[in-house]
Every structure is written in structure tokens, then in C-alpha cells.
Amino acid sequence: MNAQLAARAVLAMCDIVAKQTGAAQLWASWQAGDLTIEQASDAAALGIPSANAGIPQRPQLAPPGSMPRRQLNGPENHAALIHALAHIEFNAINLALDAVQRFNDLPRNFYADWLQVAAEEAYHFSLLRDHLRGLGYDYGDFLAHAGLWEMAEKTAHDPLARMALVPRLLEARGLDVTPDIQRKLRGYGDAAGADILDIILRDEIGHVAAGDRWFRYLCAQRGLEPESAFQILLATPGVPRPRRPFNESARLAAGFSARELAELDPGKPAKNADSHLDNPSSQKGHRTHQH
Numbered sequence: 001m002n003a004q005l006a007a008r009a010v011l012a013m014c015d016i017v018a019k020q021t022g023a024a025q026l027w028a029s030w031q032a033g034d035l036t037i038e039q040a041s042d043a044a045a046l047g048i049p050s051a052n053a054g055i056p057q058r059p060q061l062a063p064p065g066s067m068p069r070r071q072l073n074g075p076e077n078h079a080a081l082i083h084a085l086a087h088i089e090f091n092a093i094n095l096a097l098d099a100v101q102r103f104n105d106l107p108r109n110f111y112a113d114w115l116q117v118a119a120e121e122a123y124h125f126s127l128l129r130d131h132l133r134g135l136g137y138d139y140g141d142f143l144a145h146a147g148l149w150e151m152a153e154k155t156a157h158d159p160l161a162r163m164a165l166v167p168r169l170l171e172a173r174g175l176d177v178t179p180d181i182q183r184k185l186r187g188y189g190d191a192a193g194a195d196i197l198d199i200i201l202r203d204e205i206g207h208v209a210a211g212d213r214w215f216r217y218l219c220a221q222r223g224l225e226p227e228s229a230f231q232i233l234l235a236t237p238g239v240p241r242p243r244r245p246f247n248e249s250a251r252l253a254a255g256f257s258a259r260e261l262a263e264l265d266p267g268k269p270a271k272n273a274d275s276h277l278d279n280p281s282s283q284k285g286h287r288t289h290q291h
Helices: 003-011 016-031 040-046 075-102 108-134 147-154 159-188 191-222 226-234 248-253 258-263
Strands: none
Touching (some): 075 108
């Protein structure tokens, strides 16, 4: 079976458990050699990538700016924090599957990386959902926002932009904030929740590293200097700037350089006001090679 079509089918699923199970099965099938990747000459057989991800009826979605600010000062707010983390992981399943189903004619290892990421995000979601249920709540009981998927829509035209602005920007932000969330959870008495975040942080370093690796690969394909290209993409309207403090050890492990971290200052303008980077997807005969 074709891996991109299989990922598209799981992406479309709205049932929570079906999506979790489907993501895990995709990765197992890839490892077993049961999934294939179409060659460029057969790309037309893949059809048009799905523009939307399947989502459950709940949680109710609201604009990111309208989300209530909560302090970790009681059972309901504690559960709301765990719910917010679970929602991030559920969206991350969709983001990884979308990278597989959307972007054609890339090396096999690209698809392997994002199928593995989807399976790991599904595992993270299951850990957090089980923990949330132990607190007397479930996924869908609180408001959530669609900010992560909105970035997927903004970068749907270009895998380079996707790798830059989802793993290297939004998911890298998760590396920065997780240690502080863990401290707050332990201070509240939720050692189990903090321990779950140990697993997630370990895996997310690998996910950001995968994004960094493919961002650099695609920059090399286009003759771009990666760190300069990243600064240009940060100048895209509506894209948030990285904010200090950074989890420098995690970011370095994920592929950022010390020089780049020093330059990722919210007050610094991008080196080039033109946020457009040529996308070779219009070059129909362009072929890539496995790294």
C-alpha cells in the first residue's frame, strides 16, 4: 500500500482512538516493509493532498487569543493544563501525517521520519489523555485552539517552510517551555504528569531534529544558507518570533547552532524583508536523493 495514501486516510479520521491506532499501525507497517512510496513519474496517481485534518466534535475550538489564562491553583485548572498539552499532541499527530501525505518526491527517509513522529505523538497523546482521565476529565472537556493546524495551512505550499515553521519554530518552543511546566506540576504535587513530560521532551528533541535535518536538506537543494533562510521565513506575516528563555541544551541537541541561538532575538529584524523562498515543487522534473 502507498504510504502517502495510507497517511491521508488516517489524517481524515475524526475518531480519537481510530487516529491513535492508525498512526501506530502506519509506523508498524512501514517498519515491516508493507508501505511503499510512489516514484515522481507516478505522483499523479496520488491525487490532491487533503486540505483538512479529521478532528473530533469536541473540544470546541476558539481563536488562540481568546483562550482563558489559567494559573495552576486548583483541580480544574490543573486538568485544563493537562488538556492543553494533550491537545498539542493530538494536533501533532495530524501535522506529522500531513507532512507524509502532502509532500511528494522526497527521499524515503523523509516519510519514515514523519511516520515515526506520528506514532510517537499518538503515544504522547495517549499518556496525557489517560492522565487527564485519572483527574476526572477527558479530552474535549475544555476549550482548545487550532493554532498549530493554522501554521500547517500557511506552509502547505512548501516543505521547506513547513520544516522551518512547524518543527524548528513551534515545536522547538515546546522544548523551551516544558521544563518550567514540569517544575510547576511537581510543585503542585503532580509528579506523574511531570514524568510524562520527561518522555515527551526526550522524543520532541528528536522530532525537532528531524525537522531541522530536512530543513537543511531542502535548503541545500535550493542553494540556501539555512540559518539565513530561517530568518527570512520568520519575517512572514503572522509568524511568531522565537522568545527567550531558550532550552539551549535541547535546541543544540536538536540541531540548532550556538550562533543561531544567539541571533534568535525577538528584537532583531530579519536579514531580508522578502519572505519568499523559491519552491522547486514547480520544477516537475526535479528529483531528490536519499540522505
